Amino acid sequence: MNRFESKVVIVTSAASGIGASTARRFASEGGSVVLVDRNEMALADIARELPSDRVLAHVADVSDSDAVDAMVATTVKRFGRLDVLVNNAGVHEGGEPQSITNEQWRQVMATDVDGVFFGCRAALPHLAKTKGSIVNTTSVSGTGGDWSMSPYNAAKGAVVNLTRALAMDLGKKGVRVNAVCPTLTRTGMTADVMNDGKLLAKLAEQIPLGRVCEPDEIASVIAFVASEDASFITGSDVAIDGGVSASNGQPPQ
Template identity: 55%
Template sequence: MERFKDKVALITGAGSGIGAATARRLSDEGATLVLVGRTQDKLDAVAAELPAERTTVIPADVADANAVNALFERVIADHGRLDILVNNAGKATVGAITDTDDDTWRQIMGINVDGVFHCCRAALPHLIASKGNIVNTSSVSGIGGDWGMSVYNASKGAVTNFTRALALDHGRDGVRVNAVCPSLTRTDMASGVFEKNHLLDRFAKRMPLGVGAEPADVASAIAFLASDDARFVSGVNLPVDGGLMASNGQPNMG
């Protein structure tokens, strides 16, 4: 398929995990990509796998509004348009709120919430012009609560409802806004979860499909939402969770 031929897509957090997998998927379907992240080496490694003539690397910190504004000015100067924004940059933290200092709170909110706000604000005039769309990476942690992750939950809850509100505000402009809500996914950010206290096995037992997600599984959902196949889908926070949220929370009684 070439669903994204002649489309320009900007992906934040593109240096690893879901962002890198999304870059590969959209590129495979013909997209011209702008890969954004804080670490040049990681972005370059992803770009090395992709067609050089359709791939640009721009290091930037999405928590910095001035850096984001400069980023989008460069994208439009280089490409003349923007069709797809994938807000994937994110950071997690674990711990009770009583053990969370102000700097940690601000760092998580700066990347997970401010970063999405900055990028959406800068992108929207260009997406209105192209009748493009936004796909945010939220989380099942933005739909329901987790034990010991209140700060992360707060940040992803903000992304979830921000997605809905933007879809309402800009649908008549021809811009769709959706989000994916992954459960545990095998990424660098989640590596501690996979390594600690047999949590991977415990997660697998909780999942109706019996396994956690790979980044490519989430990238496939992002590609669907970003494509014209989803042209009548907007304001959706799509769980990509192996059936996890099909449960009402009661234990398996079989």
């Protein structure tokens, strides 16, 4: 498939995990991909995997609105257009509510919420020209609560509803906006869980498919939602959760 031939895609937090898998997926389908991350060395490693004439590595912190504006401007200068924005950058802070500091709260909100809005705002004029698409990586933690994860739950919930609101505002401009909501996924962010066999087994029991998600599985859904195969889908939050959201909370029998 070459669903993204001649199209230009920005993927944030592209140096590892879901972002790296997503960048590889778009490139494999013919797209030109702008890799965005704060980690310059890791970003360069991913860029070397992709066709040199269709990749651009750009170091930026998405919580900085000026940096996000520059990210989009650099993309358009290099490739002449923008068709897809994947707002994938996110950080996590957890703990009991009384132990969460102001700095921890603001860090999560600045990256996970502000960064998404800044990206959408900067990209809109260019996406309106191409009738493009935005995909926001949220989480099942944005559609339901978790123990000791209030900042992350609040941020991801905000992005889910921001996605809906933007879909309404941007629909008549021809721009689609959707979110994907993964469950526990094997990434650097979840390394501690992946290395704790007992905890991992306990969490997997709550997933009807009985295992955690892999980044490539999320990348394939992001690519679908961004493509013309999903041309009448907007304002949706697509669960990639192995059946977690199908449950009413009862433990396995």
